[in-house]
Amino acid sequence: MTVRAAVAGASGYAGGELLRLLLAHPQVEIGTLTGHSNAGQKLGALQPHLPPLADRVLAPTTAEELTGHDVVFLALPHGQSAAVAEQLGPDVLVIDMGADFRLANSTDWEKFYGSPHAGTWPYGLPELPGARAALEGSKRVAVPGCFPTAVSLALFPAYENGLAEPEAVIVAASGTSGAGKALKPHLLGSEVMGNVTPYGVGGGHRHTPEMIQNLSPLAGGRISVSFTPTLVPMPRGILATCSAPAKPGVSAESVRAAYEKAFADEPFVHLLPEGRWPSTASVQGSNAVQIQVAYDEAAQRIIAISAIDNLTKGTAGGAVQSMNIALGLPEDTGLSTIGVAP
Ligand SMILES: NC(=O)C1=CN([C@@H]2O[C@H](COP(=O)(O)OP(=O)(O)OC[C@H]3O[C@@H](n4cnc5c(N)ncnc54)[C@H](OP(=O)(O)O)[C@@H]3O)[C@@H](O)[C@H]2O)C=CC1
Numbered sequence: 269m270t271v272r273a274a275v276a277g278a279s280g281y282a283g284g285e286l287l288r289l290l291l292a293h294p295q296v297e298i299g300t301l302t303g304h305s306n307a308g309q310k311l312g313a314l315q316p317h318l319p320p321l322a323d324r325v326l327a328p329t330t331a332e333e334l335t336g337h338d339v340v341f342l343a344l345p346h347g348q349s350a351a352v353a354e355q356l357g358p359d360v361l362v363i364d365m366g367a368d369f370r371l372a373n374s375t376d377w378e379k380f381y382g383s384p385h386a387g388t389w390p391y392g393l394p395e396l397p398g399a400r401a402a403l404e405g406s407k408r409v410a411v412p413g414c415f416p417t418a419v420s421l422a423l424f425p426a427y428e429n430g431l432a433e434p435e436a437v438i439v440a441a442s443g444t445s446g447a448g449k450a451l452k453p454h455l456l457g458s459e460v461m462g463n464v465t466p467y468g469v470g471g472g473h474r475h476t477p478e479m480i481q482n483l484s485p486l487a488g489g490r491i492s493v494s495f496t497p498t499l500v501p502m503p504r505g506i507l508a509t510c511s512a513p514a515k516p517g518v519s520a521e522s523v524r525a526a527y528e529k530a531f532a533d534e535p536f537v538h539l540l541p542e543g544r545w546p547s548t549a550s551v552q553g554s555n556a557v558q559i560q561v562a563y564d565e566a567a568q569r570i571i572a573i574s575a576i577d578n579l580t581k582g583t584a585g586g587a588v589q590s591m592n593i594a595l596g597l598p599e600d601t602g603l604s605t606i607g608v609a610p
Pocket residue numbers: 276277278279280281282283302303304305306307329343344345346348365366367412413414445446447448449450578579582583
């Protein structure tokens with residue numbers, strides 16, 4: 269089977285990473301590529317790491333340009349996907365890498381994104397309990413945010429197994445590509461280099477409701493999430509340190525056993541041997557997730573730490589993994605857990 273795939277937002281970071289993965293996918297033929305301010309430009313000038321596509325010229329991002337494909341990936345800013353998606357036919361597989369269709373609760377959407385809610389699509393984090401079944405055969409997929417990917421994978425075994433109280437505290441470091449390629453003063457080299465700084469502190473980050481949405485059903489009721497992201501001077505990677513109070517009777521052994529069971533058959537999630545800790549460098553450019561979990565007996569807290577590449581498992585790799593499931597292909601087709609080191 270060969271599927272023809274279009275990529276909207278091909279000039280951006282998420283679009284560029286997606287194209288890197290699609291070039292290595294044995295069942296994908298790359299069709300139309302679109303941009304916005306860069307429409308009319310050759311891709312080689314914008315994504316110089318993709319020589320096989322260097323002479324492709326970006327079309328404008330319109331539904332007309334994107335029709336005639338089996339799969340359309342939308343790697344557009346928040347709020348831009350819905351208008352395009354509604355013009356694509358019901359038989360086309362549309363994979364939105366933005367946030368437009370991630371949240372089920374309209375009030376949360378309006379509060380955190382400040383625009384009308386477009387709807388809710390099956391959620392592209394296959395490792396979450398029940399998620400694979402919803403993706404199989406689906407014609408619409410909402411790819412998760414990068415922080416919710418890292419955090420949900422780190423914490424769901426604790427909630428699914430009734431080990432943690434419903435009060436999670438998360439501090440996560442992200443590389444700057446998470447903020448996209450558009451020019452922003454806080455992303456200038458002179459601001460970022462040699463600097464680590466938090467942002468979105470105190471419940472203001474739009475990924476908080478997405479984490480609550482993912483974890484609450486497993487906790488048997490609404491959980492609270494205190495989330496503090498920090499921007500660190502590296503291009504890629506997320507390290508999420510997540511903790512929650514342990515329920516009475518929890519032990520280091522019961523925590524370890526729950527995490528071993530949760531990830532035993534997962535192709536991309538690696539629970540590290542005890543004593544080894546996740547690192548962003550180890551997952552760079554790969555679709556792997558590294559996880560370690562510990563029980564802090566003195567503080568009576570479960571600490572789960574995950575590392576992902578925000579552009580791979582955190583966006584484009586998750587999108588390809590979800591596409592594979594939706595099309596009935598082996599889930600790992602075209603995806604690797606092999607990183608780049610040092
Ligand atoms: N970066 C990351 O780690 C992650 C990103 N995502 C999501 O992926 C999507 C793309 O992010 P990212 O690649 O980082 O962002 P970039 O800023 O790097 O790229 C944005 C892309 O969208 C295009 N674009 C900009 N404005 C418009 C518009 N008004 N209408 C149509 N197209 C437009 C740009 O085209 P041009 O350059 O030609 O103007 C560019 O191709 C976002 O929704 C983001 O939230 C999700 C998870 C992680």
